[in-house]
Amino acid sequence: MxxxxxxxxxxxxxxxxxxxxxxxxxxxxxxxxxxxxxxxxxxxxxxxxxxxxxAYSEAFGQAYVAAGADVDRARIRRLLRHLQALPPVDGYVTETFCRRSRYFMPENGMRIDAVRDEIGRLDLDPVERGILLTSLLEAADRVDSTVGVQMAYLKRWAPRARNALELREPAMVAGPPGRVxxxxxxxxxxxxxxxxxxxxxxxYNQHSYLGNYHVWETLVRWDAPQHYGVACKRVDCRTRKSAYNRRAPAxxxxxxxxxxxxxxxxxxxxxxxxxxxxxxxxxxxxxxxxxxxxxxxxxxxxxxxxxxxxxxxxxxxxxxxxxxxxxxxxxxxxxxxxxxxxxxxxxxxxxxxxxxxxxxxxxxxxxxxxxxxxxxx
Ligand SMILES: C[S@@+](CC[C@H](N)C(=O)[O-])C[C@H]1O[C@@H](n2cnc3c(N)ncnc32)[C@H](O)[C@@H]1O
Missing domain, CATH: 3.40.50.150 (Vaccinia Virus protein VP39)
Incomplete structure (x- = not known):
């Protein structure tokens, strides 16, 4: 996770x-x-x-809370194999998070671009889409070069960043299916x-989750946002504020x-x-x-x-x-x-x-x- x-x-x-x-x-x-x-x-x-x-939490919710026994797991595995085999694409992630910043090595950035573009083209219901996005987010998380927050990336590549992006099937959670x-x-x-x-x-403090996890938010929304600063944060980090990030309003x-x-x-x-x-x-x-x-x-x-x-x-x-x-x-x-x-x-x-x-x-x-x-x- x-x-x-x-x-x-x-x-x-x-x-x-x-x-x-x-x-x-x-x-x-x-x-x-x-x-x-x-x-x-x-x-x-x-x-x-x-x-x-x-938006990234909504994807996790579809994969882990809403997905029930009716999900066609064989189809999910087929789709994951298809996504894993795509040729690389030099797109938004490669440019923004590999060249202008260094969250991923370019080889993985191009894999992420290819997979995310294709998820957008596939005909999926909300739960299937959530499962595939969760698989991509978890795969990207395993090869990122941060200490766990996206306010910054490491000066030298984290050893895990050199591993190839690998899509895995999100685990099935037992119990009644819920809603998101x-x-x-x-x-x-x-x-x-x-x-x-x-x-x-x-x-619980002034640090915004959107700012800390802006890369995940962009991977799910896939809206190629304008960005700012060394961390290449989405511009809406400046305007989408939670009341819980300021002491008195919190x-x-x-x-x-x-x-x-x-x-x-x-x-x-x-x-x-x-x-x-x-x-x-x-x-x-x-x-x-x-x-x-x-x-x-x-x-x-x-x-x-x-x-x-x-x-x-x-x-x-x-x-x-x-x-x-x-x-x-x-x-x-x-x-x-x-x-x-x-x-x-x-x-x-x-x-x-x-x-x-x-x-x-x-x-x-x-x-x-x-x-x-x-x-x-
Ligand atoms: C402390 S974290 C929750 C961690 C979670 N319990 C877990 O185990 O992963 C707080 C969460 O609140 C979300 N959040 C911030 N403001 C919110 C709001 N006004 N309404 C709903 N969610 C909000 C953030 O996106 C973040 O995921």
Whole structure:
């Protein structure tokens, strides 16, 4: 799966365990990103609505949340073989992301151009199109020359950039097929009548996901946008802004979402590296029902671990910290179920982390500090 800042890959199983304990049969993943959480919820048997404003997330949603047993997998494999065998094309990607910038080696840029042009010509339904685009995005991600964000590319080619682009079939996800939307989460939230749970994982700082993943957005939209700067970002990175990327609007947006979301149950996650304080989020959630939380220590993203370097490649300065805490809140109308969900989440986190990891620190409903500490379970 694609490199993605803030991906909840490590927490997805625990979130799904908590949702199952709450008795939820359906869920909306309102800021779906990679769709890792939606996939875990689907695998746990929930019907999922996967939503994000990014076009690339919509493609992942079609491949991993919406694709059901009716997809003709033999046809998908045939199409992937056809795409893989196309002659190279020197097009937008080669010019913009290989010559003007250096995200891919030109040989791979020309393969990407050929594959993406052909996906545009094929007669596909939305799920098939999502599967082929996901295959291309994942293939491109395996040969890019970045540290996982597209604000910049590496000065020297990453070793993986020398591998040839290889299309693979996206895995089939078990569970009921769901739906996909590409909407502002705050606009969608009041329309979730009949859905049991909303998972809320908004951006947590000033860095825009569109700016960080502009190459993926262009590969999916295929609109050959004007670009700017050394990173060759799409010009609409300047105008397509999320309220969640600025401190004051972010808290107001989160408050509005929590107030108006139509689902009885809410799971909210955010990092302590971001704008919001746990107490602020808890106060917002308390207006909706009973609240409990778990704090999960996580390593910071790879860029932080590599450190800070000057243009000559010399290490300068120090990175302030290498770990942050991911907070997971559960909120809803029944206190006992919130409590039981937190226990399930904590158990699943300990199982995922193995014997050596740090146990999550937890707080019981209504903010009382109580025993969901791993060793007490
Ligand atoms: C922290 S990431 C979510 C990561 C995701 N849970 C995962 O595991 O991959 C936040 C996501 O919110 C999306 N986003 C930003 N503003 C949004 C908005 N107003 N409505 C819906 N999605 C938004 C971004 O495109 C990004 O994918």
């Amino acid at each position: 694609i490199k993605y800042l803030g991906s909840k890959r490590a927490l997805a199983g625990a979130i799904a365990a908590g949702a199952a304990e709450l008795g939820a049969r359906s869920a909306a993943d309102l800021f779906a990103g990679t769709t890792r959480v939606g996939q875990a919820l689907r695998s746990a048997g929930l019907e999922v609505l996967s939503n994000d404003t990014a 939307a590409r909407a502002d989460a705050n606009a969608l939230a009041p329309e979730l009548d009949g859905i049991d749970l909303a998972y809320v994982d908004p951006p 808290l107001a947006a989160l408050a509005g979402l929590i107030e108006h979301v139509a689902t009885p149950w809410l799971v909210v996650s955010f990092s302590d590296e971001g704008f919001h304080r746990p107490g602020e989020v808890e106060a917002l959630l308390r207006r909706r029902g009973h609240v409990g939380a778990v704090g999960v220590p996580r390593p910071r993203y790879v860029g932080a671990r590599i450190g800070i370097h000057d243009p000559a490649g010399r290490r300068v300065g120090t990175v302030s910290h290498l770990e942050n805490t991911e907070h997971l809140f559960v909120c809803g109308p029944d206190r006992r179920r919130v409590e039981r969900a937190l226990v399930s989440i904590s158990r699943a986190l300990v199982r995922h982390d193995g014997a050596g990891g740090n146990p999550p620190a937890g707080r019981a409903p209504e903010g009382r500090h109580a025993a969901v500490h791993a060793s007490h379970l």
